[in-house]
Amino acid sequence: MTVRAAETSTGAWIRRFHPAPAAGVRLVCFPHAGGAASFYFPVSRALTPDVEVLALQYPGRQDRRTEPCVEDLGTLADLVTRELDTLHDKPLAFFGHSMGATLAFEVARRLRRDGVRLRALFASGRRAPSVHRDDRVHLSTDAELIADMVRLGGTDSRLLQDPELVRATLPATRGDYKAVETYRHVPGPPLDCPLTVLTGDSDPHVSLADAEAWAAHTEGEFDLKVFPGGHFFLAAQAAPVIAAVRGRLADVVRS
Template structure:
């Protein structure tokens, strides 16, 4: 699950906006999986997940504005703004049971979209969150306020960006605005108390993730009435890069 540097061929359904990418369309699948990338990430990060799970499920990956083929669009700097836009974009895809899978920032965003959908009477089949503490567990974080060097040092420490990008000044110039906007969105997010979700929640985390303690991961149980399961993997924040097969198997089981 290493971030792809170049765009990958996609299928975009007309009339459903520019937010979703279908790398391996499975229109006859009985279920659908929607994947939400991490801060600085793009839809192509989930290409391996799509390849592994299709045709068992129709897999969509979210493409945030400001990166890859949407690089000329303004980046969103608010989780709420992203969640509001995605809720409207995703409603037409609920013609079959839908599960969300989000990593890091994507986990937080998937949760907020799920809440908005439930307020409209649309419930998920399941929510899989990875590499993110429960929304009700906050930390004071100011990475987005620092200079580029500090932001890049943080990214390198988490091992979340392809080394080819970090070593190419031109590529860095292209991706830094999106990374900074995403970090601002994450670090300025404020959880608002509300009803728990009705769907089951699967929590995936690395046992050496500096961004999430086990207690913070377990606190996801407070956010659902539909059942909760925690799976701990060896590794840090991007444990899933080296354990892609295990993580994909866990997500597929959650789909079932």
């Protein structure tokens, strides 16, 4: 392992791109379906040193590409909860996009069950867990799955024209799609932390009503922020999204 890798890695699951030991709050970021920890590198760079940003690396991608993808979201939530067991020593917040939002919610539920207080949850680009649709993209052909990825805009379409790259990334993406599409919300106590929902005004997967339905999942403060753009609005709207996150986390540090 190189010196740089030693600085940024905290094991197989977590990446710390910009160490910030003096930060007053820790933000754990959950990638979208097919996404990797590196998606959050710009977020880490923007929020450091005030926030310690950690990004999850799911099995089946990048340096974990030889590991099987976890195709059940509940199982993935259990594994992530276990990995975060030693990270409760400072105020903790979560940010998840798309599949990552649902996964972050499920990990937050497990932490609350275990007596760990989450200080803020940011759910981006995903309908509320209680809103179910019978999506079956994970059962489609490779070409149909790639077309859906292009439509959502999270992956450069030019990269998806590289057969070798497609062979390397498609299994994890399909596994993630299966995990989120077969997820079924089990009713239980709502969270008690502030919940900020971020959504694009033209997201084909999330209506305004879908985003507003998140309010039922917390007893804490609820805030809905709507940005111009589609499913990956946060790429084009990076500055205002990061400003919203920074503002909420500043409140956490002050409280």
